[in-house]
Structure formats: structure tokens, C-alpha cells
Amino acid sequence: MTWLDVACRLAAGSMGSPRWNSRLVQGQGAAPLKTRTGRALLLSPAFDKTEYLAAESLGLRSLAAVLRERGADVRLFEECPVPLPREVAEFASDCQVVGVGVLFTRQIPEALELIRKVRSIVPDAHLVIGGQGLEFLWERVLDECPELDSACMHEGDVTLGELWDRVVTGGDLLRIPGLCVRDRGKVALGRVRPPVEDLDSLPFPWREPDPLHYRDGHATAATSRGCAAYCTFCQSGNYGNRYHRLPRWRARSAESVVAEISELVAGHGIRAVSFVDDDFLGGDGRGRDRALRFAELLAAQPYEITFSVECRINELDEEILTVLQAVGLRHLLIGVESANERDLALFAKRTTPEEAEAAIALLRRVGIDFSLGFIMFQPLSDTDGLRVNLEFLRRNRVGSHRRVANRLEVYPGSPLLSYFQRRGVRFREEKYRLYYEFADPVVAKLYGIYRRGLLPFAGVEDSCLRALFREETRGVPDAARVRGLKSLKDDIAAALVGLAEDSLGMITQNDVLVAESEISTRVSERVAALYGRLLEMEGETHVDHG
Numbered sequence: 001m002t003w004l005d006v007a008c009r010l011a012a013g014s015m016g017s018p019r020w021n022s023r024l025v026q027g028q029g030a031a032p033l034k035t036r037t038g039r040a041l042l043l044s045p046a047f048d049k050t051e052y053l054a055a056e057s058l059g060l061r062s063l064a065a066v067l068r069e070r071g072a073d074v075r076l077f078e079e080c081p082v083p084l085p086r087e088v089a090e091f092a093s094d095c096q097v098v099g100v101g102v103l104f105t106r107q108i109p110e111a112l113e114l115i116r117k118v119r120s121i122v123p124d125a126h127l128v129i130g131g132q133g134l135e136f137l138w139e140r141v142l143d144e145c146p147e148l149d150s151a152c153m154h155e156g157d158v159t160l161g162e163l164w165d166r167v168v169t170g171g172d173l174l175r176i177p178g179l180c181v182r183d184r185g186k187v188a189l190g191r192v193r194p195p196v197e198d199l200d201s202l203p204f205p206w207r208e209p210d211p212l213h214y215r216d217g218h219a220t221a222a223t224s225r226g227c228a229a230y231c232t233f234c235q236s237g238n239y240g241n242r243y244h245r246l247p248r249w250r251a252r253s254a255e256s257v258v259a260e261i262s263e264l265v266a267g268h269g270i271r272a273v274s275f276v277d278d279d280f281l282g283g284d285g286r287g288r289d290r291a292l293r294f295a296e297l298l299a300a301q302p303y304e305i306t307f308s309v310e311c312r313i314n315e316l317d318e319e320i321l322t323v324l325q326a327v328g329l330r331h332l333l334i335g336v337e338s339a340n341e342r343d344l345a346l347f348a349k350r351t352t353p354e355e356a357e358a359a360i361a362l363l364r365r366v367g368i369d370f371s372l373g374f375i376m377f378q379p380l381s382d383t384d385g386l387r388v389n390l391e392f393l394r395r396n397r398v399g400s401h402r403r404v405a406n407r408l409e410v411y412p413g414s415p416l417l418s419y420f421q422r423r424g425v426r427f428r429e430e431k432y433r434l435y436y437e438f439a440d441p442v443v444a445k446l447y448g449i450y451r452r453g454l455l456p457f458a459g460v461e462d463s464c465l466r467a468l469f470r471e472e473t474r475g476v477p478d479a480a481r482v483r484g485l486k487s488l489k490d491d492i493a494a495a496l497v498g499l500a501e502d503s504l505g506m507i508t509q510n511d512v513l514v515a516e517s518e519i520s521t522r523v524s525e526r527v528a529a530l531y532g533r534l535l536e537m538e539g540e541t542h543v544d545h546g
Helices: 006-012 058-069 086-092 105-121 138-144 157-169 235-240 254-268 285-299 318-326 341-346 353-366 383-395 415-422 441-453 456-472 479-507 512-538
Strands: 039-045 073-080 097-101 126-130 150-152 179-183 186-189 218-221 224-226 249-251 272-275 306-311 329-337 369-374 427-430 433-436
Touching: 039 058, 039 086, 039 105, 058 073, 058 097, 058 157, 073 086, 086 105, 097 105, 097 157, 105 126, 105 138, 126 157, 138 150, 138 179, 138 186, 150 157, 157 179, 218 254, 249 285, 254 285, 285 318, 318 329, 318 353, 329 353, 341 383, 353 369, 353 383, 383 441, 383 479, 415 427, 441 479, 441 512, 456 479, 456 512, 479 512
Parallel strands: 039 073, 039 097, 097 126, 126 150, 218 272, 272 306, 306 329, 329 369
Antiparallel strands: 150 179, 179 186, 224 249, 427 433
16 A cells, blocks of 8 residues: 655645644444444554655545444544543443544554554453554464453455444454454464455545544545556555455545535535545456446536646556546645655556656656655665666656655564565664664665755755645636746755755765765755745745744
């Protein structure tokens, strides 16, 4: 699974990172399908926003919808801090089930701390954990956190629904497929439950009636699960594709997707949607046909929205882009990941740098904004491969601090872990997350310069993107100003990549301290000049200096 990109968020409509709600709100909506009364609380832990962006938790919202169909009084609390806010603790004290969702492996320590705090408040509730970040760690987490009762394996929609029914009626939990449970002090790994085949059969994610949550007119939505690719760095390819025999990419119908959008527009005033699918176009003809049908249905609606999607570079052509652009497509996140052949083979991308350049040129020709996933560093990176990557970024006028300083995350249980270990890479684990040292000491020094020395570019990048968003979403955008801001965005990327290339040259010839000092001075000068240009276009009141 890929990360949500800043530009993707801004282009789709999110003007900032949401914070945890200061109040819990009780869900309202259609009458429940069953009468299993009781309370359930769903939580997501806080996480490091310097590495991942905040967004509504669609996974928890989907589970909340399932529980509400069963008559549960559900509350949802995202990015929940520890100690628990008073209103969370009060609601939890009368819950039958409390679930904690883990999107990223690095969130596990915070998730377990939440579990321990909840257990101290409600000793008799069933506490369950799940989520993509927990893949293949279910038994270990239950072993190491005695406060936990169970863990959902893989997709949890049906599993959590059955768990709820049996908790409130006193049924046997050991017989629930997809659930890893604690039984008489020992952990019992249940049999695997196949994923949901008919995604249209699931309820839409629960959107609480809190006007503050969607006050910027932006929401996220998921229209598919899985991915047709097997990229080795990705959690979807490593985990989500490998435990079932269903199609790797499962999609909701276009009718279902448009129906959800219509609910978001009518109920929350949504004007922009970020589709967070790993691959909106699906990798084959089914995805393309669905996209065309989606565009046809969306064009017939009485409202207008803008939206962003993620897809692979070898799925794009002018026809599909033009059709989607006509109904509101404004931004794409494309997975390029690398421009050197060694890394592309390592990541099993099955795409070429030439395809990536063609996709970038096509998007520019059609006039659709885009950002790209890019993994600059991996444990066995060498300076030749990094030089090829930087040349690609410079040649195509793309790049950001996130991309230039991005290093491969290796997940527990992934094939890449054993691959690197066989080649002598040493890993250490800290709080469930894997860390490694680069095999080449020059690469290690360069990574430090990119991570720290080029960081000031992140602020001016973000300020420029926000200014561009404000202008493009005005009633009547100023075309000249839009062009000016896009030109500035390209110049920021060019300056960043240029200094990254300079750093590579200097660090191979000079002491690292000399290189860091020289680059720091150049970065300060360039960033100050770029901020100055932005101030001239926007006025000081609109510019955030990070």
C-alpha cells in the first residue's frame, strides 16, 4: 500500500491535518439490521506526522458501519492520545467491545498503550486489535500484551461483526474465522477468512454527523481493495495478495462509488474527494471499464466535485485521462519509485524509466497535476544508482524533499527482509519497526545530508502547494497566477534536486562536515529566495514559513 502525498491531499481539497475530535459524537442514520444492543468504541493511535499525513480512518469507519448495522452504539475516536481524554474514558467504561486499528507497523507501541489504558478502565470488555500494520504479527502482539483478548487477521469487516454478535450473546470466539484469540492463557491462531468478494455488499463507511470534521469540504474514499501488482516494497503486494485465491484487485461498482459520493455531497457538503485505492484503474480492462462507467454516472449528477486518484504509470493514456478530467479529476499520484534498473528490478515494478517519463509528459500535456512515489534509498544503494535517480528527477522537473530523502521501509515478514539479510544487511528491531544501516558508508552520509540539510525545502514546497490550491479552488481562478505558482513549484523542485546532485558530488570528494556546511549555506540562500518569490505572488499573510 502507498502513502498519501501532500500534493494529492492539497489538490483534492484538504487544507490541513485533522486533529482528534474534542468531542465524541453518536452515529445517526439508517435503522440497524439486527438488534444486538451494547456499546462499541473504535480507536486509532496517534502517529508521527513528520513521516505520514493525517487523514480520516476509512478502515475504522467501515468497521463502525458494520457494527452499527448490528445495533451497536458505536463511537469513533481518531488519533487518540494517551492519557485518554475524559469523554473517551467515560464512554469506554460501559463498552462491550473496544477495537484499536493499526495502519502502520510503527503505530503498534502506541496502539498497545491505548489498549493498556482502556483495560485499566474497563476490565471486562473484549479488547481487539487489527489493521494492515499488524499483518503477521498477531500472535506476537497477543503474547506481549496480556491486556488484549484477540486480533483480527487481514480484512476485519465480517470477522468483527461476528465477534460483536458472540461477545454480546456469550458465544464461542474460537470458532470465528479470521480471529486470533487468547484461550486459557495461550494464543490460538484461527483459520484464515477469505476477504470480502462482493464489496458492494458492505455498508458505506460511517461518517459521523459532526460538521467540523468535513468543514473544508474534503473527504477520502476507497473504491477497491488489493492490487494487481506484486511490488516487493508494498504492504498490499506483500500481504494483501498472498492469503487468498480471489482476484488480486477487487472493486466496488461504479454505481456504488457514485452513490457514496452523492451521500457525502448531500450529508456533508463535500466538494473534493481523495480516492485512496492502491490502484484506481485496477491494472486490467475491468478497471478501465469501471472508470469510464464512473465518469458517465458522475457526469449525470446535479453536483460537481474534484477528485484525486492513485494508479500505475503503464495504465495511463490520453483517452482515460481526458474522460476523468472532464468530471473532476485534478490530481494523480503515480508510483515511479526509481529510475535505475537495479532498484526497479528489486522492487518488481515491471515498468521502465521510459514509461515513467512518457506518463509525466502525458499528464503535463493534458493539464492534470500529479505527484510521484519515489524511493531514493534502499539498504544496498550505491552512488551510481542515486545519480541516475537524481538525473531523472532533474530531467523531468519533479522532486520534493519527501521523495529525495525517502528510504525504503522494510516490513516484518516481507520477502525483502530475507533478501537483504542474505546479502549481509544487518537489521535491528525497535518497537516492532525494522531499522538498517546502509551498506555503503558514503550513501549513509548522503542520506543524512538529504534528510537534515535539505529539510528547509519542505516548508517552501508546502507553502507553494497551499497557495496553488487556494488559487485553483477560487470561484474564478487567476490563470496568470496559477501559471506563476506552477512555475515556482517546478523551480523549487529544480533547486532541491540541483543541490542534491551537488551534495553527491561534494561528499565523494570532501569531508562530510565540509559538504554539510557548504550545502547548508546554499540551501538557506535558495530557500530564502524562493520564499521571496512566493511572497511577491501571494502576500505575506498567506505564506507559512514552516
